[in-house]
Amino acid sequence: xxxxxxxxxxxxxxxxxxxxxxxxxxxxxxxxxxxxxxxxxxxxxxxxxxxxxxxxxxxxxxxxxxxxxxxxxxxxxxxxxxxxxxxxxxxxxxxxxxxxxxxxxxxxxxxxxxxxxxxxxxxxxxxxxxxxxxxxxxxxxxxxxxxxxxxxxxxxxxxxxxxxxxxxxxxxxxxxxxxxxxxxxxxxxxxxxxxxxxxxxxxxxxxxxxxxxxxxxxxxxxxxxxxxxxxxxxxxxxxxxxxxxxxxxxxxxxxxxxxxxxxxxxxxxxxxxxxxxxxxxxxxxxxxxxxxxxxxxxxxxxxxxxxxxxxxxxxxxxxxxxxxxxxxxxxxxxxxxxxxxxxxxxxxxxxxxxxxxxxxxxx
Numbered sequence: 001x002x003x004x005x006x007x008x009x010x011x012x013x014x015x016x017x018x019x020x021x022x023x024x025x026x027x028x029x030x031x032x033x034x035x036x037x038x039x040x041x042x043x044x045x046x047x048x049x050x051x052x053x054x055x056x057x058x059x060x061x062x063x064x065x066x067x068x069x070x071x072x073x074x075x076x077x078x079x080x081x082x083x084x085x086x087x088x089x090x091x092x093x094x095x096x097x098x099x100x101x102x103x104x105x106x107x108x109x110x111x112x113x114x115x116x117x118x119x120x121x122x123x124x125x126x127x128x129x130x131x132x133x134x135x136x137x138x139x140x141x142x143x144x145x146x147x148x149x150x151x152x153x154x155x156x157x158x159x160x161x162x163x164x165x166x167x168x169x170x171x172x173x174x175x176x177x178x179x180x181x182x183x184x185x186x187x188x189x190x191x192x193x194x195x196x197x198x199x200x201x202x203x204x205x206x207x208x209x210x211x212x213x214x215x216x217x218x219x220x221x222x223x224x225x226x227x228x229x230x231x232x233x234x235x236x237x238x239x240x241x242x243x244x245x246x247x248x249x250x251x252x253x254x255x256x257x258x259x260x261x262x263x264x265x266x267x268x269x270x271x272x273x274x275x276x277x278x279x280x281x282x283x284x285x286x287x288x289x290x291x292x293x294x295x296x297x298x299x300x301x302x303x304x305x306x307x308x309x310x311x312x313x314x315x316x317x318x319x320x321x322x323x324x325x326x327x328x329x330x331x332x333x334x335x336x337x338x339x340x341x342x343x344x345x346x347x348x349x350x351x352x353x354x355x356x357x358x359x360x361x362x363x
Contacts, residue, residue: 005052012114013038013048016107023048032056033083037119044119046106049088051113056082062166066173077177079168081249085110086163088249093160094221098148101234101244105161120244125228126269133233135275142231142263143279145240147286150256154221169218170254175211176204179305182312189316190361199356206348210301214255217298222254226262228269257295261303265336267310267329273339300340304349307337330363 013019021038026047036048057073059082069076081087085108095102104118125142129135158165183203187194195203223230225247232244260283264276280299284292311333315326341350 005050008112009048009050009114012107012109012112013116016116018046018107018116021046038116047103047117047119049085049115049117051083051085051115053082053111053113058082059084060168062168069173070177074177077173079170079174079252081165081251083113084165084249085113085115087165087251088115090158090160090163090165091248091251094154094158095245095248099239099241100145100148101232101237101241102248103244103246108161110163120232120234120246123233123244125231125233128233129228129269136278138228138231138233139263139271139275139279140282141233141240141243142226143260143282144286145243145245146226146256146259146263146283148240149223150220150287153219154253167221167251167253169215170222170224170252170258171215171218172208172211174252175214175305176207178309178313179207179211180312181317182308185312185316185320186357186361189320190357190363192357192361195356199352202352206352207305210305213298214258214302214305217255217257218253220254220256222252222258223248224250224252224254224258224262226259227266228263255298255302257299257302258306261299261306265303265307265340267307267315267333267336270332297343297345300343301346304337304340304346307333307340311337327363334362 010019013021018038018040021040024037024039026035026037033049033051036050038046038048040046057075060069060072060076060079064072064076069079074080075082089105089108089110092102092105096104101120103120106116106118108115125135125138129138154167156167158167180203183195183200186192223245230245230247232246234242234244260280264271264279280296284290284295311330315330315333318326337353338350340346341353
């Protein structure tokens with residue numbers, strides 16, 4: 001425990017009348033954030049979000065050039081929010097304004113990286129399904145959230161509580177920086193030689209049209225980490241508000257397939273091809289003006305890019321850093337990637353993986 005950080009949290013809680021609340025640590029994820037459930041005497045439980053600002057690289061300034069973003073580091077290049085409290089507060093307000101269930105913000109300190117949130121409970125989709133609850137109704141509600149969010153183009157700037165946060169575009173550079181982490185981390189994890197220059201050049205040429213399509217279609221609000229461990233079931237609410245939303249501070253304007261791919265090709269749990277097809281059909285039925293074939297082609301291509309990103313940046317890197325629990329998710333993610341690459345339009349990428357990553361090097 002960092003005594004200075006602990007003193008800062010004590011001051012923050014005291015200032016907001018929560019000094020005597022009992023603290024219950026909650027399980028974290030691969031980020032630099034941590035969460036504590038607060039139990040105030042005689043009051044409803046709350047959540048303390050702790051995001052020390054010094055643990056993250058700088059964010060992307062609006063208008064920064066590609067070279068400037070790369071120089072600032074991964075967060076700026078990939079347009080991640082670095083856990084910003086301002087991003088969380090303004091994004092939560094945007095979601096609630098659209099009738100969705102993001103946590104109410106009780107108190108926050110942007111500079112300190114602290115916030116107290118409404119506690120939406122423990123009913124994570126992943127846990128409920130593992131315990132036997134039918135998955136189709138949960139996924140239907142999660143798809144309906146996407147339909148609600150995609151009804152209108154989001155603003156360039158999110159504003160709430162006197163704060164403003166730019167809603168940047170998931171652009172070609174962000175796709176490239178994220179997907180290219182496969183090139184950096186997978187050989188180190190799998191114990192194979194680094195990819196040669198000609199393979200890297202071919203990788204860039206094959207992925208470039210996919211990333212360009214991703215940026216060209218960036219027209220909707222994107223949660224960015226939309227999966228069963230970030231969604232809570234709130235059955236006492238109605239419609240899309242039955243889905244509690246977490247971990248949305250990295251939101252961007254992005255292609256409408258992006259969150260759907262996270263949801264329906266979930267690296268942390270098996271989603272059957274039947275559920276995936278049914279939910280894509282539900283989404284497309286709700287948006288009849290879309291070109292179905294074009295949308296599904298973009299879905300497969302961008303889902304493949306996302307799978308490569310997850311295998312490299314998240315799973316291989318985190319495993320090499322000692323978080324070996326991520327190894328269990330790798331075979332599933334490879335299955336999703338290989339399924340996406342059966343699309344004839346992605347034959348070049350399938351051939352690249354077959355040549356450069358042999359079956360024995362796919363965990």
